[in-house]
Amino acid sequence: MDKIRISQIAKELSKTSKEVLQKAEELGFGVKTASSAVTATEADVLYNYILLGVNPNAGKESVPKAKATKSKITESKVTDSKKSAKESVKTSVKATKSSVKSEAKSSIKDEKETQKTKITTSKTTKSPKDSAQESKVALSAKKETTLKVEQEPLKEVSENLAENPKNTSISTQDNLAIKRTGLRIVKKRDFKDTNTKEESVRESQREEHKESPRTLQDLLGSLEENHTQPKKKKKEKSSLQSSKNLGQQKIDLMDNREFQSMHDDEEDGIILFDLSVQDERDIDEEENERKATTERIKVQRHNPFMERGSTRRSSRKKAPKIQKTQEVVSGLVKIPEEIRAYEFAEKIGRSTGEVIKVLFGLGMMITKNDFLEKDAIEILAEEFGVQIELLNTADELDYTQLHDNEDKEEHLIVRAPVVTIMGHVDHGKTSLLDYIRNTKIASGEAGGITQHIGAYTISKNGREITFIDTPGHEAFSEMRARGASVTDIAIIVIAADDGVKPQTIEALNHAKAANAPIIIAVNKIDKPDANPDKLKAEAAELGFTPLEWGGEYEFVHISAKTGEGIDDLLETILLQSEILDLKANPNRPARAVVIESSLERGKGPVATLIVQNGTLKVGDSIIADTAFGRVRAINDDLGRSIVSIAPSGVGVITGLNEVPLAGSVLLAVENDTIARDYAQKRVAHLRQKELSHSTKVSFDELSSMVALGQLKSLPVIIKADTQGSLEAIRGSLEKLQNEEVKVNIIHKGVGGITESDVTLAGASTNCVILGFNVRPTGSVKNKAKELGIEIKTYSIIYSLLDDIKALLGGLLSPVMEEENTGQAEVRETFSIAKVGTVAGCFVTEGTIQRGIKVRLIRNGVVIHTGNIASLKRFKDDTREVAKGFECGIMLEDYNDIQVGDVFETYKEVEKQRIL
Numbered sequence: 001m002d003k004i005r006i007s008q009i010a011k012e013l014s015k016t017s018k019e020v021l022q023k024a025e026e027l028g029f030g031v032k033t034a035s036s037a038v039t040a041t042e043a044d045v046l047y048n049y050i051l052l053g054v055n056p057n058a059g060k061e062s063v064p065k066a067k068a069t070k071s072k073i074t075e076s077k078v079t080d081s082k083k084s085a086k087e088s089v090k091t092s093v094k095a096t097k098s099s100v101k102s103e104a105k106s107s108i109k110d111e112k113e114t115q116k117t118k119i120t121t122s123k124t125t126k127s128p129k130d131s132a133q134e135s136k137v138a139l140s141a142k143k144e145t146t147l148k149v150e151q152e153p154l155k156e157v158s159e160n161l162a163e164n165p166k167n168t169s170i171s172t173q174d175n176l177a178i179k180r181t182g183l184r185i186v187k188k189r190d191f192k193d194t195n196t197k198e199e200s201v202r203e204s205q206r207e208e209h210k211e212s213p214r215t216l217q218d219l220l221g222s223l224e225e226n227h228t229q230p231k232k233k234k235k236e237k238s239s240l241q242s243s244k245n246l247g248q249q250k251i252d253l254m255d256n257r258e259f260q261s262m263h264d265d266e267e268d269g270i271i272l273f274d275l276s277v278q279d280e281r282d283i284d285e286e287e288n289e290r291k292a293t294t295e296r297i298k299v300q301r302h303n304p305f306m307e308r309g310s311t312r313r314s315s316r317k318k319a320p321k322i323q324k325t326q327e328v329v330s331g332l333v334k335i336p337e338e339i340r341a342y343e344f345a346e347k348i349g350r351s352t353g354e355v356i357k358v359l360f361g362l363g364m365m366i367t368k369n370d371f372l373e374k375d376a377i378e379i380l381a382e383e384f385g386v387q388i389e390l391l392n393t394a395d396e397l398d399y400t401q402l403h404d405n406e407d408k409e410e411h412l413i414v415r416a417p418v419v420t421i422m423g424h425v426d427h428g429k430t431s432l433l434d435y436i437r438n439t440k441i442a443s444g445e446a447g448g449i450t451q452h453i454g455a456y457t458i459s460k461n462g463r464e465i466t467f468i469d470t471p472g473h474e475a476f477s478e479m480r481a482r483g484a485s486v487t488d489i490a491i492i493v494i495a496a497d498d499g500v501k502p503q504t505i506e507a508l509n510h511a512k513a514a515n516a517p518i519i520i521a522v523n524k525i526d527k528p529d530a531n532p533d534k535l536k537a538e539a540a541e542l543g544f545t546p547l548e549w550g551g552e553y554e555f556v557h558i559s560a561k562t563g564e565g566i567d568d569l570l571e572t573i574l575l576q577s578e579i580l581d582l583k584a585n586p587n588r589p590a591r592a593v594v595i596e597s598s599l600e601r602g603k604g605p606v607a608t609l610i611v612q613n614g615t616l617k618v619g620d621s622i623i624a625d626t627a628f629g630r631v632r633a634i635n636d637d638l639g640r641s642i643v644s645i646a647p648s649g650v651g652v653i654t655g656l657n658e659v660p661l662a663g664s665v666l667l668a669v670e671n672d673t674i675a676r677d678y679a680q681k682r683v684a685h686l687r688q689k690e691l692s693h694s695t696k697v698s699f700d701e702l703s704s705m706v707a708l709g710q711l712k713s714l715p716v717i718i719k720a721d722t723q724g725s726l727e728a729i730r731g732s733l734e735k736l737q738n739e740e741v742k743v744n745i746i747h748k749g750v751g752g753i754t755e756s757d758v759t760l761a762g763a764s765t766n767c768v769i770l771g772f773n774v775r776p777t778g779s780v781k782n783k784a785k786e787l788g789i790e791i792k793t794y795s796i797i798y799s800l801l802d803d804i805k806a807l808l809g810g811l812l813s814p815v816m817e818e819e820n821t822g823q824a825e826v827r828e829t830f831s832i833a834k835v836g837t838v839a840g841c842f843v844t845e846g847t848i849q850r851g852i853k854v855r856l857i858r859n860g861v862v863i864h865t866g867n868i869a870s871l872k873r874f875k876d877d878t879r880e881v882a883k884g885f886e887c888g889i890m891l892e893d894y895n896d897i898q899v900g901d902v903f904e905t906y907k908e909v910e911k912q913r914i915l
């Protein structure tokens with residue numbers, strides 16, 4: 001059998017082991033120490049005895065003990081029989097009371113013994129009925145203590161017991177269960193403030209209790225009901241707290257104290273829910289938001305394509321929306337000169353659409369990626385009322401700034417003048433250079449025309465002069481302009497037998513624009529028909545007055561054929577260069593200008609340069625616009641290999657990665673990386689600009705494009721051996737077009753004709769490939785034959801241009817031209833009824849034909865235009881009457897013919913136009 005230790009029971013009953021031991025001894029269990037054990041049955045008896053005072057041995061040896069104890073304080077006024085019955089009830093009530101009391105006291109830590117004694121005393125002095133009443137009072141009084149003890153069931157049990165002394169059926173187990181619920185402080189309460197309503201409720205409850213005895217279950221149920229009230233309050237509080245959480249901003253203003261006071265006020269009937277009304281609205285809104293968010297999350301969760309990342313993406317997507325609403329920028333805005341439409345819009349805080357709309361209104365069709373012209377930027381700034389400052393961002397692409405021209409005087413040496421020779425076609429430019437260099441360049445040229453810019457250096461009296469030979473043909477005007485830009489001195493060759501010609505004027509203007517001193521070479525002075533005075537007069541008329549005539553221009557008479565005056569010319573150049581005090585620093589990286597460039601088989605890109613400052617050496621890292629590389633080899637103007645080019649020196653270099661544009665500045669830089677970086681930046685920039693430009697069309701251009709859409713155009717691909725030739729051909733072809741036909745250059749490039757060129761031509765209807773000084777190879781020829789592409793190659797620009805002219809002529813629509821066929825004078829008129837007027841005429845010119853168009857001319861004025869309806873010779877109709885014969889003419893629907901009028905017949909002829 002299981003044994004239970006005294007200490008264990010003491011612990012269970014919240015008693016000391018000593019107390020339990022004492023009780024056990026009273027029951028005669030024969031235990032001595034706290035570790036002594038009793039049987040389970042004994043333990044049960046002990047529980048009952050300690051808690052309820054029920055002694056199973058009461059009728060035996062324990063009763064006398066109890067009697068003995070109580071008899072000491074009880075004055076036996078009752079009989080023995082009654083006494084035992086009363087004793088049992090008393091004991092029972094006492095046990096209940098003591099249990100309640102002891103619990104309360106143990107909780108509040110009162111002196112249990114004194115209290116117990118008091119109550120016991122009061123009870124023992126009263127009758128059982130009184131004592132029952134007393135117990136009620138005691139319980140009431142207990143309620144009136146400052147602590148509300150949540151022991152309602154026990155109270156009720158006591159009351160029940162008091163009211164129904166016989167009802168002692170509450171089991172020990174039940175008691176234990178009740179006991180084990182323990183005490184709970186629910187609320188601190190001032191009894192004085194107790195609501196009378198509450199009291200009356202309790203009264204009614206008591207009445208109910210009186211009417212029907214209630215089970216413990218019922219009582220517990222009512223207990224729960226009683227607890228409902230405080231719970232409700234709790235709920236209200238918690239609901240407010242939750243609203244506090246939701247409407248944080250509002251509720252945070254309230255501290256707990258205020259909140260508490262609100263709660264207290266509520267008991268006084270004041271409802272403080274105004275705030276919560278607002279809160280409720282907030283709650284509703286928040287609730288809706290929360291719902292929406294929840295829904296969204298649900299959707300996202302259910303969407304297999306949307307994971308966490310995608311949620312983040314969507315939130316990222318929202319970011320630009322916020323940007324859209326960015327504020328309009330005020331104050332000074334710094335705008336780079338090279339800026340795209342959308343970038344500009346961003347800078348001034350407008351939408352790209354707004355910017356494009358304004359430009360559209362101004363007739364500029366642009367896309368958001370297009371670069372804006374400087375003017376457009378200024379207009380836009382004005383339109384949007386923004387103050388702007390234009391910044392030159394081209395700086396970062398401008399590699400030429402790497403070479404500053406600041407050189408100390410001591411580092412400078414005298415350099416040779418760079419002389420450009422310009423003039424009208426065939427006035428003798430090449431012959432002059434030829435003579436100077438003693439070479440026969442002119443005779444070696446294809447077709448006798450200078451095709452390329454060439455540069456040469458000569459020595460005169462131990463001093464050097466660099467010459468640039470620019471072509472005279474107008475197609476090369478662009479190159480001439482470039483030539484002039486590196487020119488120190490310009491020589492304008494004018495043939496004395498021909499005088500000033502349009503291209504002479506052009507050359508003079510170019511030289512003037514280049515701010516270069518001009519020397520006029522009056523050439524072909526050896527010719528018998530040479531008339532230098534006429535030439536000088538013409539030049540003076542243009543503002544180029546000779547020195548001897550009081551002007552400022554040196555006119556040197558020369559003959560490129562005989563060499564007469566050429567020394568004078570060279571001396572004049574040297575004199576002029578002295579005046580100019582031309583100097584450079586040879587001990588620094590070079591700055592040069594590309595005069596000519598080409599792609600040469602086995603050499604790659606080749607560039608002819610004139611070094612302006614510094615010295616260019618083999619191995620130098622170089623950049624020229626979008627081309628970069630390292631100088632692999634240098635050749636001088638005679639084709640000899642050299643290792644460096646000094647200032648004003650001329651040379652042909654190899655080593656660039658692509659053919660540089662003629663006229664571009666070439667710099668020697670510190671290393672390859674710098675060269676490559678700049679070149680690549682420029683390539684990217686130019687490509688972007690090119691793309692941008694391709695989409696840029698003004699309104700005028702748009703209309704012309706519409707018009708051109710109805711017209712014929714000739715698509716061509718041009719391939720040339722050098723950049724210069726290519727540009728010249730391009731320029732010439734562009735000039736060929738008129739309002740009706742145009743040359744559409746779909747591709748152009750330096751180098752041979754390739755298969756890809758043929759493929760490209762094949763993709764375009766009627767495309768022709770034009771090659772200049774290049775020839776197609778076998779495979780390219782085959783492909784062209786296969787695709788039916790015509791490849792035309794030339795070595796003379798004129799021939800090329802003539803061919804294209806003819807081609808374009810074929811594309812021109814024929815014009816209707818009038819051709820007069822005859823004239824006849826009216827000598828007499830006959831009016832025939834129902835027929836009309838018949839004019840008797842004499843044919844004075846050509847022939848007059850029936851049905852032909854005719855003008856009726858009176859006093860030199862055309863008064864009618866129509867057709868000849870009838871033509872008669874005497875009385876017979878005839879088809880034609882020749883000059884010197886008479887005839888009768890009747891006009892179609894016209895009779896106002898007078899003597900002296902003239903008939904002029906004509907026919908309209910279709911004529912093919914030429915360019």
Ligand SMILES: Nc1nc2c(ncn2[C@@H]2O[C@H](COP(=O)(O)OP(=O)(O)OP(=O)(O)O)[C@@H](O)[C@H]2O)c(=O)[nH]1
Nearest residue numbers: 425426427428429430431449450472524559560561
């Ligand atoms: N009599 C005479 N003939 C000259 C003189 N200079 C040039 N010529 C001739 O004039 C013609 C044209 O000479 P070029 O030197 O080719 O003329 P250009 O100005 O270089 O011509 P383009 O290269 O076509 O621009 C040639 O036949 C020369 O022989 C001169 O001083 N006297």
